[in-house]
Amino acid sequence: MPAVKPLRVSGETQTESQTTTLTQRPWNVVVWDDPVTPMSVVVVILLKIFGYPNNKATQLMLTVHHEGRAIVWSGPLERAQGYCVKLQSAGLLSTIEQDS
Amino acid sequence: MAGRLFVRRRDGRIEVRLNDAGRAIAREAFGHVLAAEADPDHEWHASLNAPIDPSHDVDDPLATFNRQSEITSNVELAVATLGEEFLNDAEAWAWLCSLQIALRATITAKGLLSEDRLALADAPTRDYITTLQTFLFSLAEVL
Numbered sequence: 001m002p003a004v005k006p007l008r009v010s011g012e013t014q015t016e017s018q019t020t021t022l023t024q025r026p027w028n029v030v031v032w033d034d035p036v037t038p039m040s041v042v043v044v045i046l047l048k049i050f051g052y053p054n055n056k057a058t059q060l061m062l063t064v065h066h067e068g069r070a071i072v073w074s075g076p077l078e079r080a081q082g083y084c085v086k087l088q089s090a091g092l093l094s095t096i097e098q099d100s
Numbered sequence: 101m102a103g104r105l106f107v108r109r110r111d112g113r114i115e116v117r118l119n120d121a122g123r124a125i126a127r128e129a130f131g132h133v134l135a136a137e138a139d140p141d142h143e144w145h146a147s148l149n150a151p152i153d154p155s156h157d158v159d160d161p162l163a164t165f166n167r168q169s170e171i172t173s174n175v176e177l178a179v180a181t182l183g184e185e186f187l188n189d190a191e192a193w194a195w196l197c198s199l200q201i202a203l204r205a206t207i208t209a210k211g212l213l214s215e216d217r218l219a220l221a222d223a224p225t226r227d228y229i230t231t232l233q234t235f236l237f238s239l240a241e242v243l
Contacts, residue, residue: 034204034207034213035207035212035213035214035215035217035218036203036204036207036212036218036229036233037200037203037204037236038233038236038237038240040237040240040241041196041200041236041237041239041240043240044196044240044243045196045200048193048243081152081153081160081163082163082166084152084163085152085163085166085167085170086170088150088152088167089167089170089171089174089197089201090196090197090200090201091197091198091199091200091201091202091203091204092200092204093150093204095150095151095152095153095154096152096153097153097154097155098155
């Protein structure tokens with residue numbers, strides 16, 4: 001019994017740890033580039049929805065423009081969905097993805 | 101429609117300087133957004149219902165409902181203020197969101213999702229896109 005019990009406890013602990021790690025991985029809100037949206041419009045939308053300072057919103061817009069996409073926010077799933085919905089409702093191409 | 105189309109006044113209001121032709125274009129764009137949200141057969145419908153989480157076959161129903169509500173609220177406010185000489189910030193935001201949705205839906209429906217494809221678009225489509233971009237540039241300056 002004593003030899004078995006620590007092994008079980010160890011296994012349970014490991015599983016619990018893996019589950020916790022999985023559920024705690026943040027969700028990313030991604031904005032994707034397109035060939036028509038004016039850069040200033042992307043900045044205004046990021047300012048309005050996230051309340052970012054102008055230089056951060058501009059930097060994110062430039063990342064979208066040059067790299068094709070940018071992670072504009074990371075955090076819990078429900079908030080990520082909420083932000084993605086707001087971005088899509090403002091006409092930007094946006095999705096969510098779990099951080100790898 | 102040269103010059104600034106939307107101007108922030110000293111009292112905080114946003115003056116709309118669109119002429120009748122400009123307002124007609126905005127009316128048409130808002131009308132399409134409103135129709136597309138309700139009609140699954142509308143060519144803009146898919147653009148308004150893009151995936152939130154592409155790794156899942158179906159998005160969270162509450163999230164999609166919230167998106168539908170937000171798009172509809174914005175475009176209804178934009179339609180209601182089409183004839184106004186001045187907009188407040190919430191109304192101007194509703195215009196910007198609805199015009200931006202119209203812009204993206206236009207290129208999505210016509211498959212113009214790259215610079216190369218966009219260059220091959222017919223002249224009326226390019227003119228329409230340029231007009232919406234001009235509206236959006238000017239709105240972004242005052243918001």
